[in-house]
Amino acid sequence: MSMIEFHDVNKYYGKFHALKNINLTVERGEVVSIIGPSGSGKSTLLRTINGLEHISSGQLLVDNFDLADAKTDMNKIRKNVGMVFQHFNLYANKTIMENITLGPIRVLKVSKAEAEERANKLLGLVGLQDQANKLPSMLSGGQKQRIAIARALAMKPKAILFDEPTSALDPEMIGDVLDVMKKVADQGMTMIVVTHEMGFAKEVGDRLVFMADGEIREESNHPKEFFQNPQDPRAKEFLSKIIHAD
Amino acid sequence: MISILTNNWSSLMEGVKYTIESSLIALIGSLILGVIFAMLEISPNKTVHIIGRTYVEIFRNIPLLVVAMFFYIVMPQFIPGLDGFTAGTIGLTIYTSAFIAETVRAGIESVDVGQMEAARSNGMTYLQSMRFIVLPQAIKIVVPPLGNQFVNLVKNSSVLAFLAGFDLMYQGNLIASTTFKTTDTYLAVGLLYLIMTMPLSYLMRYLEKRWSKNPQA
Ligand SMILES: Nc1ncnc2c1ncn2[C@@H]1O[C@H](COP(=O)(O)OP(=O)(O)OP(=O)(O)O)[C@@H](O)[C@H]1O
Ligand SMILES: [Mg+2]
Numbered sequence: 001m002s003m004i005e006f007h008d009v010n011k012y013y014g015k016f017h018a019l020k021n022i023n024l025t026v027e028r029g030e031v032v033s034i035i036g037p038s039g040s041g042k043s044t045l046l047r048t049i050n051g052l053e054h055i056s057s058g059q060l061l062v063d064n065f066d067l068a069d070a071k072t073d074m075n076k077i078r079k080n081v082g083m084v085f086q087h088f089n090l091y092a093n094k095t096i097m098e099n100i101t102l103g104p105i106r107v108l109k110v111s112k113a114e115a116e117e118r119a120n121k122l123l124g125l126v127g128l129q130d131q132a133n134k135l136p137s138m139l140s141g142g143q144k145q146r147i148a149i150a151r152a153l154a155m156k157p158k159a160i161l162f163d164e165p166t167s168a169l170d171p172e173m174i175g176d177v178l179d180v181m182k183k184v185a186d187q188g189m190t191m192i193v194v195t196h197e198m199g200f201a202k203e204v205g206d207r208l209v210f211m212a213d214g215e216i217r218e219e220s221n222h223p224k225e226f227f228q229n230p231q232d233p234r235a236k237e238f239l240s241k242i243i244h245a246d
Numbered sequence: 247m248i249s250i251l252t253n254n255w256s257s258l259m260e261g262v263k264y265t266i267e268s269s270l271i272a273l274i275g276s277l278i279l280g281v282i283f284a285m286l287e288i289s290p291n292k293t294v295h296i297i298g299r300t301y302v303e304i305f306r307n308i309p310l311l312v313v314a315m316f317f318y319i320v321m322p323q324f325i326p327g328l329d330g331f332t333a334g335t336i337g338l339t340i341y342t343s344a345f346i347a348e349t350v351r352a353g354i355e356s357v358d359v360g361q362m363e364a365a366r367s368n369g370m371t372y373l374q375s376m377r378f379i380v381l382p383q384a385i386k387i388v389v390p391p392l393g394n395q396f397v398n399l400v401k402n403s404s405v406l407a408f409l410a411g412f413d414l415m416y417q418g419n420l421i422a423s424t425t426f427k428t429t430d431t432y433l434a435v436g437l438l439y440l441i442m443t444m445p446l447s448y449l450m451r452y453l454e455k456r457w458s459k460n461p462q463a
Contacts, residue, residue, distance in 0.1 A: 050367055079369035089364035093382045102378060107369035148364075155369055 001064055003028045003159050003190045004049060009058035011044055011214075018044045020214040022058070028158070031191045033201035033223065036211035037238055042194040045211070046161045049192065050074075050081045063158055079107055082152030082160040086167050088144040090136035096123075096147055097132040100154045108155065115154070122150040126180050142173025146180050159190035166197055178204075198242060202227055210235045247430040254421045261417030262438055268335045268413060269400045269442075275339035276399070277392075280346025285376065287351050298347070305344035310405050313337045318409045330409035338406075342399050349395060353388035354380060386457045393450025397443045404439075414438055 004026040011019035018041050026032050034042050047053040049062055051074040060067040062077050091099050100122060101115035110118075123129045126146035136144055145165055152160050165181065166174040178200055185191055185204050195201060201208055201223050208223040209216055212234040220226035230236050251258065286298025305313060314337030321336075322328040357380050365375035407415035418435035422428045 052363055052366070075369060075371055078367055081367075083364075083367035085360060085364065087360055089358070089360035091361065091364065091379050092358075093379065093386075103368040103370065106374055106378065151368065 002026060002061075003030070003063060004192070005059070005061040007059040007061075009048070009060055010056050011041075011048060011053065012056045018214050019048070019055070022216060024209065024216060024219070026159075026190060026192060028190050029188045030206050031185045031189075031193065031204055032207045032209060033205035034192065034194045034209045034211060035196070035198070035201060035238070036217075037234075040211040041214040042211055043163050044214075046083075046163050046192060046194055049159075049161055050078050050083055052083075075107075079155060080158045082155055082157040084145070084148050084152055084160060084162045084165050086164040088136070088141070088148045088168075090139075090144055090147055090151070092136055094136075095132065096128070096134050096136065096139070099136065099147060100151050103151065103155050119150070119154060122153050125153075125183065126150045127176070140173060141169045142176050145169065145173075145177045149177075149180050149184065153184065157189075159192070160184070162191065162193040162195070164194050164196065166195070196242075198227065210238070212238070247433050250421065250425070250427055250430045250434045254417075254425075257417045257421065258414065258434070258438065260412065261414035262442070264331060264406070264412045264416075265400070265403050265414040265439075266442065268331065268338065268403045268406055268411065271335050272338040272342055272399055272403065273396055275335075276342035276346050276395075279339065279343035280350055281381075283343060283347035284350035284354060287347060288354055302344045302347045305341055306348065308341075310337065310341045310402055311408060313341045314405045314409060331406060331411040331413075334403075334406040334409045334411040334413075338399065338403055342395060342402070345395055345398075346392065349388050349391045350384065352391075353384035356387050357383045389450060389457065390454050393447065393454070396450070397446055400443050400446065401439065 002025045004024070006022045006024040009019055009022040010017070022045065034045065036042055044053055048055050048060060048067070051067060055068060058068075063080055065072045065077055067077070091102065094102060097116060097119055100119040101112065104110040104115040104118065105112055120129065120132070123132060126149060128143055128146055128150075131139060131143065131147070136147070139147065162181070166177050169177065174197070178197060181191070181193070181200070182204050193200065193205070205223045206221070208220045208226050210218040210226070210230070210232060218226070218230060218232040218235050226235075227239065230239055283298045283301050286294050287302065289295050289298065314334050317328070317337045318330055318333040321333060361379050361383065362375050365379045366372070370378070403413055404415035406413040407419055410416065414435055418431055422431040425431065
């Protein structure tokens, strides 16, 4: 079974039609990049997957659970679907170690010792072993985001959603975060990544989704080809702007 | 004034004892009720929200004396033997809890929504996210205004005097009416209130400073 399936999903904010007839399937282990202009509904799409936003109509299956079904326990889905935010959202009142271990201890009911042992391994993976006892406010943006990824991984999720994970970072820190994301992708994690990093979408992404005005305008199984030869006029326009901006 | 203090020392101390006792009970009670009603107010559930909102609006907008009198006059019909001290303390608790609920609600709302979203995305339930992430941060924001509420609480406990609550104000009234030294008596009473409230003000200021330096403490 696929990890995530959208079938004719619509989402309204009041009268505003934010997602229009979305059909999208994400297989297990796939890395899907979502690109598109500001306000096109990328964040909204991502946030429906872990129920931070409710869909208005259609069917959305995540790990075989129907999100529109009132009987579905959203906590169970969120346990299996991690999220990394543009502005990190590390727990400001907790140390780095606690940021990583809180979920496993409270949600997965893992012992503190076990959670910390695993957290130390993850801190190694993201290259921040020596930061465990600091508070988030003492870390740089790039460090915070790597901790946020470690926090998501600590739950041993089946998928991780990334919402512009590098957009709030200074240019020299973006590389470190992308490296960690690439490592996670190489381990076979299912990832949906809203990004402006075309390099990541090209090199790491298995698939690419282009959105505009709440719609999926183009989908490609060969991101490199998409960047060379986009079909949709809005995609052409979007890419030409980005290339000019570089 | 010295003679008022020395001659009536034991009854004044009796008053101080009742004032402190009532204030402490009301402090703990109103903090618990205040947090509960703040949580109801911010609930995404409409009905729950309205219940919280109604409670807060009612008790915030009725004079404390009326609330206290209600418990003193009306409640004994249902709970026989309810004395002035208990009735007054209940009234004080409920009245104060409405203000604390407002303060705590504002504190919770000032915590970045990203904190709640991250906690929910981490698999925690709404209540776990509140308990481990949002409330601890809100409490720190809320300490200075809460400190003011607690100082007000001690002062407001003088409402017990109207209900034969044996508090400091009640003892003061008694002394004034028997000695006729009204000026000296109320000066002494005022001084004793100051001695109770000033350390509280300073404690709150200290906590505020400490927490702003170390957000985890
Ligand atoms: N809570 C909300 N209430 C009302 N409208 C909203 C809400 N959230 C988003 N929108 C609107 O929905 C549209 C899509 O927003 P969304 O955040 O999904 O876009 P995006 O593609 O992520 O944009 P960006 O690149 O700027 O992050 C926008 O027009 C936005 O104003
Ligand atoms: Mg967005």
